[in-house]
Amino acid sequence: MIRARITGTGSYAPAKVVTNFDLEKTLDTNDEWIRTRTGIVERHLVVEGENTSDLATEAARRALEMAGVAPTDLDLIIVGTITGDYPWPATACIVQSNLGATNAGAFDLSAACSGFLYALAMGCDRIAAGNARKVLVIGAEVFSRIVDWTDRNTCVLFGDGAGAVVLEACEGDRGVLSTHLYADGSQLELLYQPGFGTRNTPSVEGIARGDHFVKMQGNEVFKVAVRSMAEVAKIALDANGMTTEDIDLFIPHQANIRILDAAAKRIGLRDDQVYVNVDRYGNTSAATIPIALDEVNRAGRLKEGDILLLDAFGGGFTWASALVRW
Ligand code: ACO
Numbered sequence: 638m639i640r641a642r643i644t645g646t647g648s649y650a651p652a653k654v655v656t657n658f659d660l661e662k663t664l665d666t667n668d669e670w671i672r673t674r675t676g677i678v679e680r681h682l683v684v685e686g687e688n689t690s691d692l693a694t695e696a697a698r699r700a701l702e703m704a705g706v707a708p709t710d711l712d713l714i715i716v717g718t719i720t721g722d723y724p725w726p727a728t729a730c731i732v733q734s735n736l737g738a739t740n741a742g743a744f745d746l747s748a749a750c751s752g753f754l755y756a757l758a759m760g761c762d763r764i765a766a767g768n769a770r771k772v773l774v775i776g777a778e779v780f781s782r783i784v785d786w787t788d789r790n791t792c793v794l795f796g797d798g799a800g801a802v803v804l805e806a807c808e809g810d811r812g813v814l815s816t817h818l819y820a821d822g823s824q825l826e827l828l829y830q831p832g833f834g835t836r837n838t839p840s841v842e843g844i845a846r847g848d849h850f851v852k853m854q855g856n857e858v859f860k861v862a863v864r865s866m867a868e869v870a871k872i873a874l875d876a877n878g879m880t881t882e883d884i885d886l887f888i889p890h891q892a893n894i895r896i897l898d899a900a901a902k903r904i905g906l907r908d909d910q911v912y913v914n915v916d917r918y919g920n921t922s923a924a925t926i927p928i929a930l931d932e933v934n935r936a937g938r939l940k941e942g943d944i945l946l947l948d949a950f951g952g953g954f955t956w957a958s959a960l961v962r963w
Contacts, residue, residue: 638808639807640764640765640806640807640808640812640814641761641765641772641804641805641806641807641812641813642804642805642807643802643803643804643930643961643963644703644704644705644803644804645699645700645702645703645704645706646699646703646934646935647695647696647698647699647700647701647703647800647802647931648696648699648798648799648801648927648932649692649699649798649799650681650692650796650797650798650799650918650921650928651681651682651684651687651797651798652681653683653684655679655680655681656668657671657672657678657793660792660793663786664786664789664792664793666789671793674895675793675794675893675915676893676894676895676897676913676916677793677893677915677916677920678916679919680795680797680917680918682797683779683797688722689720689722689777689778690721690728690731690732690735690777692777692797692798692924693716693718693731693777693799693801694732694735694736695799696775696777696799696801696931697732697773697775697799699801699931700802700803700931701736701773704803706771706803708737708739709737709738709740710740710770710771711740711741711772712740712741712763712768712770712772713741713760713769713771713772713773714729714738714742714743714744714772714775715744715745715746715756715760715773715775716728716732716743716744716745716746716777717746717751717752717753717755717775717776717923718746718747718752718777718778718922718923719748719752719778719830719952720777720778720779720782721745724834727744727745728777729743729745730743730744732773732775738773741773748820748923748951748953748957749828749922749923749951749953749955750890750892750925750950750951750955751818751923751949751951751957752951753774753775753776753926753927753949754816754818754926754948754949754957754959755955756774756775757774757804757959758959760772760804761804761816762816764804770806771803771804771806772804772805773802773803773804774801774803774927775799775927776799776800776801776922776923776925777798777923778797778921778922780851780920780921780922781796781797783849783851785851788847790853794892794893794920795851795921795922796918796920797921798921798924798925798928799928800924800925800928801927801931802927802930811941811963812961812962813959813960813961814960814962815873815958815960816957816958817876817957817959818956818957819865819869819955819957820954820955820956822954824857824861824954825952825953825954827853827854827858827861827954828851828852828858828951828952829851829852830849830850830851830852831852832844832848832849833848859895859896861950861954862892863900863903865950865954866889866900866904866949867900867903868956869948869956869957869958870887870900870904870948870958871904872958873946873958873959873960874960879944881904881905881906883944884906884910884944884946885910885940885943885945885963886910886933886938886939886943886944886945886946887901887910887945888926888929888930888946888947888948889911889912889948889949890920890926890951891913891915891918891920891925891926891929892920892925893920894913894915896950897913897915898911912929912933914928914932922951923951925949926947926949930947941963942962944960944961944962944963945961945962945963946958946959946960947960
C-alpha cells in the first residue's frame with residue numbers, strides 16, 4: 638500500500654518578537670491577564686515588507702533541505718492560509734515561483750486554523766491515489782495584518798509564522814495513517830472576517846466599521862473548540878483501533894493553553910503526552926501544528942514508529958485530525 642510519509646519538516650517565524658509587556662504599552666491589557674487566560678507570553682510579528690509568502694517560502698526551504706528533495710521534484714504545493722499575500726492568485730503560486738518548483742501544481746486552501754490538516758489530507762490523498770509522489774504542505778499566516786490592534790479581545794491572541802512538511806509516497810506502515818475532516822458553517826459569525834469578499838465589498842463605511850478585522854466571540858468559540866477537538870481525536874483513535882495509551886505525542890492546534898488543556902483532558906491524555914509552544918508563538922492559525930511538529934522533530938524528540946495525534950479547530954467552523962506513525 639502506498640501512503641504519504643513526512644520526510645522533512647521546516648518552520649519560520651519572523652525575527653521581531655512582541656511580549657505581553659510590549660502590548661501593555663499600547664493597549665489596556667497586562668501580562669498577567671494574557672498569561673493566565675491564554676498561556677501566551679510572546680509572539681513573532683512581521684515587519685513592513687515581510688509577507689505570508691516569505692514566511693511560507695523559508696519554512697518550505699527548510700523542510701525540503703531536511704527531506705533532501707529538490708524543488709523541481711515536487712508534484713504539488715498546498716498552502717493552508719486565510720491571510721495570503723493577495724485574495725488571489727494563491728500564495729502557493731508565489732511560493733512555487735520563489736522555490737523554482739517548475740513541475741508542481743499549486744493552490745491555497747482556506748480552512749482557517751484547520752488549514753494545515755486539511756492541506757495535509759489533500760496531499761496524502763493525492764499520493765495514495767497515485768497522482769503525486771512528492772507534495773509540499775505548508776501552513777502560513779500573517780494574522781497581525783487582519784487583527785485590530787486596538788481590540789484587546791482579539792489582538793493579544795495571535796502571531797505570525799509558517800511551518801511546512803514534505804510528503805513522499807512510501808511503502809510500509811510508517812506515514813500518515815488517517816485524516817478526518819469536519820465543518821459546520823451554521824455559526825460562522827462566531828469567528829470570521831466580515832470584509833471584504835463579494836458579499837461585503839470594500840467601502841469607506843466598511844473600513845470605518847473595521848469589517849476587515851477578525852471578529853470573534855471568544856467564549857462561544859472556546860466551548861465548541863474543546864468539544865470538537867476531543868471528538869475528532871477519538872474518531873482518529875477508533876478508526877485506527879488505538880487508545881490514548883498508544884499516543885506518544887499529541888500536537889494540537891495552539892490556540893491557547895486553556896483550550897489545549899481542556900481538550901487533552903477530555904480526550905484522556907496525560908500532560909506529558911501534550912506538546913505546547915503557544916507561550917512563544919501565540920496562535921499562528923494554520924501554522925501552529927507544522928511549527929510545533931518541526932520543533933519536536935529538530936529537538937530529536939521523535940523516534941521511528943512513534944504515534945502522533947494532530948488535532949485542529951478553527952473558523953468555519955472547521956476541525957480535523959491526523960494520526961501519524963513517524
Ligand atoms: N486584557 C485584559 N482584559 C481583557 C482582555 C485583555 N487582552 N481581553 C478581554 N479582557 C476582558 C474583557 O473585556 C472582560 O472584561 P469585563 O468582564 O469587564 O467585560 C474580561 O476580560 C473577561 O472577558 P472574557 O471574554 O469573558 O474572558 P475569557 O475568560 O472568556 O477569555 C478568551 C477570553 C481568552 C478569548 C477566551 O474566551 C478564549 O480563549 N476563547 C477562545 C478563542 C480563541 O482561542 N480563538 C482563536 C481562534 S479559534 C481557534 O484558534 C481555536
